[in-house]
Amino acid sequence: MLEHEHPHVHADGHDHPHVHAEGHDHPHPHGHGPGHEHTVHHPETVTLEQNLLAKNDLLAARNRGWLAGRGIRALNVMSSPGAGKTTLLVRTLTELGARLNAGVIEGDQETSLDADRIRAVGRPVIQINTGAGCHLDADMLRRGLDALDPQTGSTVFIENVGNLVCPALFDLGETAKVVVVSVTEGDDKPQKYPHMFRAADLVIVNKADLLPYVEFDVDECLRQIRQLNSHAHFLVLSATTGEGLAGWYDWLDNASTRSDTLTESLTDAH
Template sequence: MCTTCGCPTTDHDHDNSHEQKHTNGVKHAHHHDAKPVKRSIITIEEDILSKNNRLASFNRALFKDKGIFVLNLVSSPGSGKTSLLERTLRDLSEKLRCAVIEGDQQTDNDARRIAATGVPVRQINTGSGCHLDAHMIMNGTDGFDLDNLDLLLIENVGNLVCPAAFDLGEQHKVAVLSVTEGEDKPLKYPQMFRNSTVMLLNKTDLLPHLDFDVEKCKQYARNVSPGILIFEVSAKSGEGMEAWYQWLKDGAEKG
């Protein structure tokens, strides 16, 4: 567990995002090898995760009962999650009954963008929290007409570490990686890609301007997650979106 942010991931590095978030530029000392601290951390981690897993199982059973296909979009900030959702909803919301939960630390900017598509949306602000959890989703679905929903799309807080550890009761995690982030991210943040069924490789319209190696990136993703499905897409141009839509429609049909 990260002693700085309290998230229960055990194998992540204390990368810049953690250091910046918690220390505002001041280097923070971590004492993972101090025995008394370690023992209490393990106990707390088990408590947090087991409580979350119980609530996630409840959510999953509810979604299954209602026949709703639920996806949890995870990525670093700015990879294009909201843009992909906006385009997907504009293209699919006449064929599928959709709703969205937006997770961000602050602001309802993304919820406003989704609301402009006409799809029901709830914003969850996590404050200093770096991920959504199952309890937030339980509250967030309150007010949606679950009996008349085919697809629930959850945009998690932008962060390639902590959201990987928290089951929300979704059917699948979908990792979004944009070509401006570098092809090595699946190797650097393996848990995120290992726990995801799909990788959306976004912003392919920018490839002519970058050195990004698509084949290398796909190989890295498959090294950590051999069965991962990869769709190369551009939320901006719409290129490649049809294959993603077909996967969504097939999943929503099964419920």
């Protein structure tokens, strides 16, 4: 299990201190509560954000080169908590894990509960606990890959921390970004979290078996996604019942590069 806490930038432009794994405190400017006035986009804060993201992007580029050189496909799976990422991965690994020669890097703030579910199906998994951190970053992925030691030509699923904000800002060097939303969350998530959906190579609407019981307009969700990202693929499925999984498995079989060279869109699958 890898543990790491780190400074990170929030979507509203502020940041705050964290204790690093080495135990050193690094104070940074941060937002205050009611009664305090501050400028969110203070020059020093902007510089900190730029430096942090630039360092991450450099490490991500190195990860991407390392993965490409070994023919390893890394899929960054992101969602809000409870959307069904782990259930989808458990079912996928049960049915395709051996053929994909797949392993998992599991990101959570605390516990190894999801990693334990992955391990139970017999696939290798590395747990990264981020503490107060709300996302994985490129350095965490590098250390996770070192520990996982995936074979040439294999597939690595990266289950990011449950969050539709911060993970969209941090490139990991992955081959593709997969965003999972559930019908129980409502169909307005693309317009509420546009950065995440702009970054997506594939959007999966999960828990389709609950569509008769909730207010979720699949066509409206797709319309919002298309306004943000015309290249994103779109699938509706149920990881619990298996409905629509054939489209997901087909995407996995063909998605070996980023979205600009991915195979024919699977939009009609819904």
